[in-house]
Amino acid sequence: MSGLWRFVRGGGRARTLGSVLLGAGTVLASVGLLSVSGALISGAALKPESLLVLLPLITSVRLFGISRAALRYGERLVSHDLTFRLLGRVRGEAVAHLARVAPAALVGARGGDLLARVRSDVDELQGVYLRLFAPTLVAALVALVTVALVGFVDPRLAPVTLGLLGLAGVALPALAVRAAAAAGRAQNAARAELGAATLEALHGLPDLVTGGGRPAAEGHFARLLATLEAAETRRARVTGAANAARDALGGCGLIAALLLVGQGVAQGETSGPLLAASALGLLASFEAVGNLGSxxxxxxxxxxxxxxxxxxxxxxxxxxxxxRPVNLPADPTLRFEAVRFRYPGVETDVLRDVNLTVRPGERVALVGPSGAGKSTLLGLALRFWDPGAGRVTLGGVDLRDLILADARSRFAWAPQQAEVFGGTLRENLCLAADATDDDLLALLGDLGLDGLLARLPGGLSGWVGEYGAQLSAGERARLSVACALLRPAPVLLLDEPTAHLDPANARRLLRAVEERARDRATLLVTHQPELLGPAWRVVGLG
Known part of the structure; x- marks a missing residue:
């Protein structure tokens, strides 16, 4: 319970108290409306000598009817405002935390699972306040008032009412929690797995269709849907049983009021209209506890x-x-000093005693077999990880002594797996820095993307598709390099930008890098050293 309470705190005491009081007022207005209506009908059936006798009851019916609607509107307004504020805070904290731990802590995580946690699971948490805490507090307030009122009419009815409301508001929810716990966990797990599998299937749909994987994928989805259906069915049965028990308890309360107060009416100790008022009012009070079970x-x-x-x-x-951070140095010289590194859970080092210096204006190309640690070295420069031994410095200052955001601001990076966002070509380019259309066109021309500009309807305003679906692998790589070149950072890191290019386009890209990053410290990872010009210093790893 304490774990869920964390998702309620922070909404503001005034909003929380206001929501509960408005909710209790709404239910009590319903109790008053039904009670007064019963008393009015019973009083009218007794044929009083003057209708003026019934005027207070008539006025009360109107008052409770209008106030119930107004209170309900206020309660929904305040409670939903509170809930949306809480959800916004929780989702914002989750996304901000993911940004802090990325990318190292997210290695191996499924994108669909992360999306389900940030979206579906956070959305599910709106029920913590709307379905659990607020209704429970409202039910407690309404139960106290109801017991006090029926006790005023007939003291014998008070303990009966308290017992029935206790069964409906405490025992029934406790049984429902126990009966539906396993189903709730299974339902959430199945939903998350279904979301992750759907996202992965959409990304790999061409391979599934052409590679014969469709039957296996359909079977996997069928099993997931069956699991989800079974969990939802179990929870629905618990909800149905809780609703049936609620109605039965409400009926017992009605019968108890008719028997006990009716006995007082028969003996002349209680007026007739109070019989209808207490019976109907008691029945209406179950509105507060009636939905707690489900x-x-x-x-x-x-x-x-x-x-x-x-x-x-x-x-x-x-x-x-x-x-105790150190000020960012003006010198952008990048240096690796006796660097050793191994990934968590791996027994062997990826990098061993690597020494390398890249000064402003220098172009260094890292070559070596796959798995030699070339991309890992770029990751250490970006401080995705820290070396196990040795150090990485910028301008002679250990990166670990710099504020992370400050250190990364000195680097422009084109990753091996180029990320392209759904949007226009211009929007993707301007993520790195603002630039005029003329500058963008000139840069794309230097990188050999003239054909892309001609092919996309609208040119720079053309939509590149989700994840850059309208672009080839080589075009995505060159677009990533363009973003890196636009970023005003003194150190340029390029991870296999020519991997998907033919020799002519690869040389064109490298010439553009040489011209446009003339004064930058440039560190390039490549498996094609034969494409490099004399300006590049080649360093082997592995």
Missing amino acids: AWATYGSLRAAAARVDGLRALRPAVEDPE
């Missing part, structure tokens, strides 16, 4: 969603900002 049946699902969101918060970043 609501708390979702407790297992909510707790599972909270655990999955907390799982994101449990991810620890591989690097942290220093406690």
Whole structure:
């Protein structure tokens, strides 16, 4: 329970108290409306000598009817505003934390699973306040008022009412939580797996269709859907049983009021209109506790969603900002000094005693077999990880002594797997820095992307497709290099930018890098050293 309470705190005491009071006022207005209506009908049936006797009851019916609508509107307005604020805070914290731990802590994570946690699981948490905490507090307030009122009419009815409301508001939700816990966990797990599998299937759809993987994928989805259906069916059965028990308890309350207060009416101790008022009012009070059983049946699902969101918060970043940071040096010289590194869980070093210096204006190309640690070296420069031994310095200052954002601001990086966002060509380019259309056109021309500009409807305003689906692998790589060249950083890191290019386009790209990054320290990873010109210093790894 304490784990869920964390998702309620922070909404503001005034909003929380206001929401609960408005909710309790709404239910009590319903109780008053039904009670007064019963008293009015009973009083009218007694044929009073003057209708003026019924005027207070008539006025009360109007008052409770209008106030119920107004209170309900206010309660929904405040409670949903509170809920959306809480969800916005939780989702914002989750996304911000992912940004802090990326990319090292997310290696091996499934994109669909992360999306499900940030979106579906956080959305599920809106029920923590709307379905659990607020209704429970409202039910407690309404139960106290109801017991006090029926006790005023007939003291014998007060303990009966308290017992029935206790069964409906405490025992029934507790049983529902226990019965639906496993189903809720299974439902959340199946939803998350279904979301992740769907995203992966959409990304790999061409391979599934052409490679004969369709039957296996369909079978996997069928099993996931069957699991989800079974979990939802189990939870629906618990909800149905809780609703049936709620109605039965409400009926018992009605019968108890008719018997006990009716006995007082028969003995002349209680007026007739109070019989209808107490019976109908008691029945209406079950509105406050009636849905708690079905609501708390979702407790297992909510707790599972909270655990999955907390799982994101449990991810620890591989690097942290220093406690006493050093000022960013003006000199952008990049140096690796006796660097050793191994990935977590791996027994052998990827890099061993690497020494390398890249000064402003120098062009250094890293070559070597796959797995030699070339891309890893770029990752250490970007401080995705810290070396196990040795150090990486910028202008003579250890990167670990610099604020992370400051250190990374000195680098422009074109990754091996070029990321292209759904949008226009211009929007993707201007993520790195603002530039005029003339500058963008000139840069794309230097990189050999004239054909892309001619092919895309709208040129720079042309949509590149989701994940750059309208672009070839070579075009995505050159677009990534263009973004790196646009970024005003003194150190340029390029990870296999020519891997998907023919020799002519590869040489054209390298010439553009030489011309446009003339004064930068440039570190290039390549498997094609034969394409390099004399300006490049080649360093072997592995």
